[in-house]
Amino acid sequence: MKFSRTLSLCLALAVAPLVHAESSGQTEQLKQKLTSALGVEVQSLTAAPIPGLLQVLTSHGVLYVSEDGSKLFHGNIYDLNNGMANLTEAAMAGPRLQMLKPFEDKMLVYKAKDQKHVVTVFTDVTCGYCRKLHSQMQQYNDLGITIRYLAYPRQGVPSAVADEMEAVWCSKDPKKAMDEAKAGKNITVAKCDADIAGQYQLGEKMGITGTPSMILEDGSMVPGYLPPQQLLQSLSAH
Structure with a gap:
């Protein structure tokens, strides 16, 4: 239940x-x-x-x-x-930041050259708005926003999507594999210690129910997609 x-x-x-x-x-x-x-x-x-x-x-x-x-x-x-x-959201902000720390080495990071902000995004390779966000990665980076991905397969773990996301994380070139997965291409099966289940469970603990979900620098959560300029405005407001 x-x-x-x-x-x-x-x-x-x-x-x-x-x-x-x-x-x-x-x-x-x-x-x-x-x-x-x-x-x-x-x-x-x-x-x-x-x-x-x-x-x-x-x-x-x-x-x-x-x-x-x-x-x-x-x-x-x-x-x-x-x-x-x-106030309820504010109560979760600090704990979210603490919960993220053990997973920093599991993140796929798209670093901005002139980094001003860091946003952690729980993503699913089959999610339409996740794909839209990914297609605009360069625009986020150009605004100084570094995007860090964690996996949140909406079908849960185990599932076909979870297996696909593990293949992305475990690929020899994870970023290229992510590009291909979000373009709807098949990814070669690969296994490693990416801990997709742990990433998914982390999202559940944070109250995430869908993708994309963004964790901002202050620990606040934005459920859903924001275009690059709108995300920058939200970050500036926080």
Whole structure:
């Protein structure tokens, strides 16, 4: 059962309430309760921007739970007094940057000669907008934007697309193989330690559900395709 469907079934957690969850023992009980009910890994439990709620950073994004552990909320919290800032998205920014670090040696990097910005893109070789983005790589680079690819095969792992992406990453010339794959050409099967499954699971932990998805320098996420000039504007705004 998909995570979103599981959440719908678990909006009221069916065990006794936990009072004063800030104590270490009760916090651990609440973590275990969430893990058992939702099947997610709870990474941290802190005060939420709204009094009476706790913010839960999980392996599938941010959730909110009442302090007594009886009610669960899944959605975004916005700050009306600060230009509708998405506080839920902001809570994920720092953790995303930390999660990316172990995968830096797995990335396919298209470096700008005069680098001003670095954007990490979760991509799929069969995705139409991923192909459009790739066809404009030189334009991104000319604007000083370095693009770093990580694999997110939308069919999951294992799948035919995951195998194709592994062949790209493991090719003798991965960038050439990526050009060919995104042009719809067949790629010679190749195996290596590219860890396509790990890259895919990383995307899931960051809350990615489609491609392309961009992680900006501050850790914020842009779901979907942005043309080169528009991406530059977004980077400047952040």
